[in-house]
Amino acid sequence: MKSSQKISLVLIGLMITTYLIYAGIYIKNTSFVASGERYFVLFDDAMISMRYAKNFAHGFGLVWNPGEAPVEGYTNPLWVIFMAGFHLLPLAASKISLAVQISGAIFLAINLYFVFQIAQKLAQNLVIAALAAILTAFYMPLNTWSLQGMEVSLLVLMLSISVWLVLNNLERDRFSVWPYLILGIGTLVRIDMAVPYLVVLGFLVIFDPKNRKQNLIWGLGLLAVFIGGQTIFRLWYYGEPLPNTYYLKMTGFPLITRLKRGGYVLFKLMEQMNWVLFLLPFAALLFRRDRLILFLFTILGGQVAYSVYVGGDAWEHVGGANRYIALAAPIFFILFVYTVQQIITAIATKIRPQILPNHWVVNLTLIALVLASMVNFNLLSNQKSLRRWILTRPPDFIEANIEYVEIANRLKEITTPEARIAVVTAGAIPYFSERPTIDLLGKNDPFIARQPNHLPSGIGDIRPGHMKWDYDYAIGELKPDVVVQIWGDIETAKKYLSEYYVSAEYDGMVFSLLKDSPEILWEKVTIQP
Template sequence: MEFTIVYSNRARRWLIALLLAHVAYAVAFIWRSSFVVQGERFFCLFDDAMISMRYARNLAHGHGLVWNPTGERVEGFTNPLWTLIMAGWHLIPWPMSKASLPIQITSECCLLANLLILARIARQRLSEGFALLSVACAAFYYPLNNWALQGMEVGLLALLFSAGVWSTWQCERSRLSPWIALLPSAVAMLVRPDAAVAHLVFAFYLLWRNPEKRPVIVAAAFVWLLVCVGGQTLFRWVYYGDLAPNTYYLKMTGFPVFWRMTRGTLHAAWFWAKFLWPFAALALWHWVTVSRRTGPAGEGTREESLRRISADTLAPSLLLLGLVGAQTLYSCYVGGDAWERIAGANRFIAPVVPFAFILAFGTLEHLGGVQRLFSRGRSLGLIAYGFAGLVNPNMFFGPSSLAYLVLLEPPLYKADNERNVRLALALREFTQPHATVAVDYAGAPAYFADRQMIDLLGKADRHVARLPAHRNVLGVSRFLEYYPGHLKWDYKYSIGELQPDVVCAIWRRTLGDSHRYLHGTYLQGEIAGFSVYLKKGSPAIRWDQIPFTPTEVAAP
């Protein structure tokens, strides 16, 4: 396999312009995701990321890697290294309203570094123009930018996966040892333990392509797996008393495996069908109308295209395809994510979508490129390719989603973030520091309210996470009824037994189950669109500061 990574000066200028455009886009995105509450501008991450932020702040402040400073230790996160990075930023005394901003900037740095490595990967597989096009599509792929710039570890994982591809190719050429080549995927396993899936893809690829180094490759793959995943497991057992994160029990137990995987498979199939159909249509158009033409020496024929394929030329693409396939299969196995219908690519698939762009454009280029695909002219081809790579992948819930891509609409989840912050600030005002608050949003309300919290949906509650899942919650077919992280609750325990001073933000689909434990004991009101319930006579509530007139809870 020969490495072709040289860009012309003109292409380099385009690449620099692309990187600068991405910086400008990220600045606009981050600013659009912020909001003003009580005269102060707040930067806030996606709620799951704010769960990690609460763990990070408690660690930085000396309370340990815990959700609540007091009480049982529960590992309610699955991104340990990313949480530690957050903790590092919390060592700087940022105002609470600005603490999320450095995380967003860190994610943008990861995205930029990823684009630089992708440019090298794409140039290895594609001509200069197609390489730049694939990088541009990755740069402005909204789901990846959204997850990363809203504080999830997705941007860092995308960077590490790309670094893993490049280092693996270098090892294939004997330019790196297997120990170094597998280091990016080892770090990825520290970011998320389930990155072991990608780690195994890299290892098996090296075993296939470097048979003479198999003992070293096996040793390196096993040791990194043992150190990174085994080390986390040992720490978890000692520190939390569990062998798996609490979210594993929450999402992977108590629900039929078949129906969980069915839901994940249907979402993955629908995602890739929507993503790939323009590329498939372009490829079919070429195959039907162009490749039958004959020319000098058989140019343009199917046979000529097939002759250009060999094991050496195909192998690097198989690594990319293996990563895309493995992450997709993993997403199927775990049942997908809770947000596909809103945000397109989920958090398992989004980091490898840039590889899908490279593979898709590589296929089209192999079939002939713009000139041979569209005999009427280059412009029509570029429009078609632009639709396939830039427009269609960002129409994750229809054409209206393009308004999010160009930031005519504020980033997804901004409205929820603002409501959560308003709720949290109100809680700080009318509760004492020792008050206990039960919530279903376990991120932003817990972080900004800074009170002892109870997680109603179980991400940070050991008891709830191990319960059987409720069924038929969404009122949809059993093929789609699995809803990761939202099917377990026990209000008899969380409200009836734990008796929080305040109960708020109960998920509307579970509200009916809570009334029997609220009626007669709690008074109700509303803050920022959330129902709020106050325990009668609680000394932890500043009753004169309540921003509403409390009323009795209706009988169940």
């Protein structure tokens, strides 16, 4: 084994070990004690997937409410199946999320190996490879989405493996079906992995003329199999060709408005990261324009363009890359470190050519600039984000998780198992309360998902997936036993709450309870005047 290979393995081993320690502390910081028990809880959208996973593992099928017509309120079928496996283990409900979090840390740790290899292949420089992997390892948004249970951890790994394989194939001028297989499986994890799939296919058709025919046949053929197969399943099982969340987020959301909102959050990300740092990687094209680097830019551009097209995500207000752009964060960091190194080298050559043989000068400068930039990349919405980054403050969303678990536990104490609850946040509360649930924002309700959007006047106030509700239907018609939360049109909700519901307090929490409902344990609550 060459000395450079030994050094590479040592560096990778050190980075993965350090990262796993960091991830372990991060995961511990997401936990909390409620009702005398320690809980590990995922990001609330991930808890929606966990509800489907639990129902599937318990034999009810891939359904939101057992015994009711199935609705596909998730966009990550293979991830739901993966989560279901943990529900077969002898773990308390409060600890199952921990297993998902650990798996996310493992996926991200493996991803560091491939990020290192991609950067090494591009730059043939161990320092660049190590720094790119370090930026990836400690980028807070990537950790937030991955270590709090979203499928991002697996998807970013699948994308990195595919990129690494394509770079190898381009370098050796050969064809391989593996990138298509991996990204095809990725569409089963989340259907919008079809975006990098099509980007890879399009790039290879254009820039790999020798293997164009094979890429077209295998690329289009496998895409048809993966997309066609899951579409047939959806039509058979759910009666719809697309997930319910597609209708929720995309219908009634005009293209121009989506593009404006997607562009707005992209520019906010640029501003947050610092315009110079965000645009700096594009200067790499001044130094080289071969197929390898063009491919990386194409992958990055595809994810950014898709984020703009769908109008971004719903949580950009916490800062950093959203779930779509976060998948390409490793590619961005590879290009960033490579470009900084090229600029430093060019300046050193211009000012003092004799510096170049002493690579340590260039490398030390590179390390200093990249580490300083890393702090800036993780300075998200405010100064508190840096404390979250260095693990001295609980991560984003944890305060809300504590509230949701407390609500769920109180609901179990004052209702029968048949009580129907209505919620805005449809993850942890339904999961831990184990009650039939009405999703007021429509992720798990096909009727609400197809209603008109309640678009706010300001582009910055738009939150995809949080703009549809119908209280005439959800409260006035369905009449849940408990209305836990309200969103948006409070006045319409109040009309029904004042007529059909009473306000009741239990253990410091106030709920709207359906009058005379047999599913409420009335002796436990205090009716408010």
